[in-house]
């Protein structure tokens with residue numbers, strides 16, 4: 438049974454799902470990762486990287502087959518309602534699938550996490566017709582999705598984007614450029630944030646569904662990156678792209694709000710699951726290597742300082758999993774989950790950076806060698822504290838929330854500080870040391 442079962446099954450009662458089903462999906466995820474040899478192939482995918490072919494991105498040789506195998510096994514449809522071709526299970530289980538894939542290949546795991554956020558956005562904001570049109574193909578992986586908000590001059594500051602669409606005779610005419618788009622050029626469906634009513638400030642943004650093949654939509658380039666080298670990260674150009682008005686996602690003028698909701702939901706919890714997956718593999722490698730490697734006549738694992746590192750890694754992993762599964766469960770229950778999403782994203786990604794670094798350290802010189810995957814994990818995980826909202830932005834969100842909702846500090850329980858919302862009586866758990874309260878001007 439996969440270790441995730443321990444974290445997910447206790448929540449099954451609240452989600453109304455039989456624990457057997459959770460275990461079946463987790464086992465299927467593990468089985469598909471093994472059957473596709475994803476862990477062994479990840480190294481080659483990293484070296485080969487994606488390419489532009491006829492202007493569109495192709496994944497490294499064999500990587501598209503992995504997507505197809507996962508799609509055929511129904512894993513992309515975990516939380517898509519049955520009426521739209523999925524299994525109608527909680528999103529929480531999809532995060533488990535994301536973690537399991539990311540343990541084997543961070544690039545593929547990120548692609549899947551982002552694809553999941555596109556599904557989540559359609560479920561949250563798509564109308565019936567859009568759900569009918571797009572969800573069945575997203576659920577089977579016949580079509581892959583991308584979320585496009587970042588631009589060359591604006592990432593954290595979403596309202597600073599320049600991409601615009603003017604409305605003309607039933608079409609939004611889209612112009613602009615997006616950068617850093619995961620699955621960019623490989624995806625078929627793109628949710629694009631743009632300004633449709635620039636004179637209306639924050640109420641002037643909308644999300645449009647852009648499809649591969651629409652005239653004027655092209656890939657500018659694929660980024661050469663530090664890590665995640667198998668994941669296509671693209672600059673996308675929109676030059677007078679005629680997007681039919683039925684491709685407006687959600688409400689005109691609400692695009693910024695919808696993007697922020699999408700970010701805290703699918704994206705941040707998904708990234709936390711992704712980072713946990715990479716960190717889990719790094720921890721397993723550290724355990725194995727420290728047992729095998731001898732120095733001064735003994736296994737290096739026998740040195741107290743190495744043991745201390747391993748114990749900390751295990752504790753961090755336990756907390757990262759606990760926090761993202763809990764955030765996903767709150768999302769599934771329909772509760773407000775913004776704070777929990779930011780807490781799990783901040784903790785899991787920062788912890789994963791540290792865990793992969795310590796694995797590399799435990800590997801000594803071999804940690805620097807391309808023969809071992811320790812160095813790849815360090816590179817791959819680095820995007821975690823940047824993409825989907827940086828660690829600094831997560832700290833801002835958390836501390837603003839505490840101030841705005843006047844949360845009350847209730848003391849410490851184990852590794853967590855407890856903060857209570859006086860109105861809802863909901864208690865938030867924040868890992869000890871995650872936030873420098875004094876710096877952020879918060880008195881306990």
Ligand SMILES: Cc1cc2nc3c(=O)[nH]c(=O)nc-3n(C[C@H](O)[C@H](O)[C@H](O)COP(=O)(O)OP(=O)(O)OC[C@H]3O[C@@H](n4cnc5c(N)ncnc54)[C@H](O)[C@@H]3O)c2cc1C
Pocket residue numbers: 551583584585586587590591592593594616617618619620662665670820823824825826827828829830833
């Ligand atoms: C591999 C990869 C994949 C990505 N995938 C996608 C994707 O699929 N779709 C998409 O739209 N984007 C994607 N991104 C972009 C990502 O979301 C942005 O890089 C991120 O939001 C940060 O924006 P930025 O790069 O413009 O940095 P900036 O916003 O310029 O930030 C620079 C620095 O300033 C800090 N900073 C900014 N504002 C504040 C503030 N108010 N207070 C304190 N510090 C602040 C930041 O924390 C950061 O340290 C991806 C990025 C990478 C690297």
